[in-house]
Every structure is written in C-alpha cells, then in structure tokens.
Amino acid sequence: MIDWTTLIAYVSIVLGFVFIPGPATLLTVARATSSGTRVGIATGAGIAASDVIHTVTAIVGISAIIAASATLFSIVKYLGAAYLIFLGIQAIIAKSPSDPTAARSVLITPQTAFRQAIVAEVLNPKTALFFLAFLPQFVDSGNGLVALQLAIFGTIFVLLGLLSTVIFAVSAGRLGNFLRRNPTVLKWQGKIVGGIYCALGIRLALQER
Structure with missing residues (x-):
C-alpha cells in the first residue's frame, strides 16, 4: 500500500502541475469561451479520458516504445x-455570426468537443513521455504491485x-457568455480560438523529445 507521505507529496506536486496554465488549459478555456x-467541461473530460489512455500506455510499456x-x-x-x-x-475560416442568436446555431456540441480533445491529447507524445517519466518517481516496489501503484497515481x-x-x-464559460453579447467579439472569436489551436499545433511540432 502506498504510504501517506508519498501520497501527500504526490498530490501536492500534481496540484501545482494541473493548476498552472498549459496546453490542456488553453484548449479548455478556448472552447469554453x-x-x-x-463544451469546456466536455473538452476537459476528453483530456482526462486521454490521460487515462496515457496512464495505461505507461503501465504496459507503449510509452517506453515511443520514447x-x-x-x-x-x-x-x-x-x-x-x-x-x-x-x-x-x-x-468558419463564417462568423453577426448576432448572439445566430452564434448559438454554430456552436460545437459537447460530444464533438469531447472527441476532439481525446484525439488532440492522445496524439501528444510529450504527455505520454510525461506520464512515463513522472509516475514511476513515486513508485516503491516495497509498497506492492508496481502496475497497481502506477494505476493509482495515474487515476489521481x-x-x-x-x-x-x-x-x-x-x-x-461565464466570461464567454458575456463576451458573446458583443458583435465585435462574435466576429473575431473564431479567429482567436483558431489561432490558439494553430499555435498549440506549431508548438507541438517544434518540440523535441
């Protein structure tokens, strides 16, 4: 069984990681806004589902193969x-709506956002390598099955x-509801969100192992 000292240290470090804005946060905020x-929550859920996949790949060794x-x-x-x-x-390139009523008809669905977030996060090898490098640091062979410990840390x-x-x-989402009442914001929000996605894609392409 994982000792409480290790567990508390792990939770403290992870809290620092997840609340520091990163690519996952930017994706979520862009969709929610x-x-x-x-849709923002669905995006976060898709990222979480992908992290479950990354945990499994780290446990079974697929992440090590990629690394x-x-x-x-x-x-x-x-x-x-x-x-x-x-x-x-x-x-x-999507046509920008001119008023809030029209904007509601072009919003993506939570289901679409969920699927897109899963694909985007699964295809991020840096996340796979992060799980591969980070989780084992807290594993102690004296605390039981290594795979079980990795699964627990990954779930947390x-x-x-x-x-x-x-x-x-x-x-x-609350900020977005306010901003979408402004026609100027409606006109440019798609381009801003698209720019964020393109920037994240370029950033990923330029990353090294």
Whole structure:
C-alpha cells in the first residue's frame, strides 16, 4: 500500500502541475469561451479520458516504445500537430455570426468537443513521455504491485486534472457568455480560438523529445 507521505507529496506536486496554465488549459478555456461551459467541461473530460489512455500506455510499456523510437515519436507528434492546426484553420475560416442568436446555431456540441480533445491529447507524445517519466518517481516496489501503484497515481492525476479543467471551463464559460453579447467579439472569436489551436499545433511540432 502506498504510504501517506508519498501520497501527500504526490498530490501536492500534481496540484501545482494541473493548476498552472498549459496546453490542456488553453484548449479548455478556448472552447469554453467560444462555445460555453458545457463544451469546456466536455473538452476537459476528453483530456482526462486521454490521460487515462496515457496512464495505461505507461503501465504496459507503449510509452517506453515511443520514447525509445525517434521515428514513432515524430510520427505521433506531427499527427497531433496537424490535427490541432486543422481544427485551428477550421475555426479561422468558419463564417462568423453577426448576432448572439445566430452564434448559438454554430456552436460545437459537447460530444464533438469531447472527441476532439481525446484525439488532440492522445496524439501528444510529450504527455505520454510525461506520464512515463513522472509516475514511476513515486513508485516503491516495497509498497506492492508496481502496475497497481502506477494505476493509482495515474487515476489521481486524471481526477485532479479534470477538477482543474472544470474550474477553468466554468470561469471561461461565464466570461464567454458575456463576451458573446458583443458583435465585435462574435466576429473575431473564431479567429482567436483558431489561432490558439494553430499555435498549440506549431508548438507541438517544434518540440523535441
């Protein structure tokens, strides 16, 4: 069983990670601001689901294979970057609504946001390597099955990450509801959100192992 000292230290460090704005936060805030709180929460849930996948891949060794292969790492990285840039371009070229009533008809659904977030996060090899490098630091072979410990630490990370994205989504969603009443904001919000997605895609493409 994981000792309480290790568990408290782990939770404290993870809280610091998940509440410092990063790519996942930017994705969530961008969606919540442009399409509402529910869509932001769905985006956070998609990211959390992807982190579950990353936890599993770290446990079974797939992340280690990606880490060891420059080719595989690059393939996953460029697929992820291309997907984010594709979403960004879609948002940029989409026709901007001229009034709040019309804006409601072009908002993406929570289901779409959830699926997009899963794909974007799964195709981020840096996240896979993070789980591979971070989780084992808190594992002690004397505390039982290593795989079980990794699963527990991964689950805690996912839950705390989901908590942070929900908080960001609610805050950004309220701000977005206010901003979407302004015709100028409506005109430019798609381009701004698209620019954020493209920037994240370029950032991912330029990252090294």
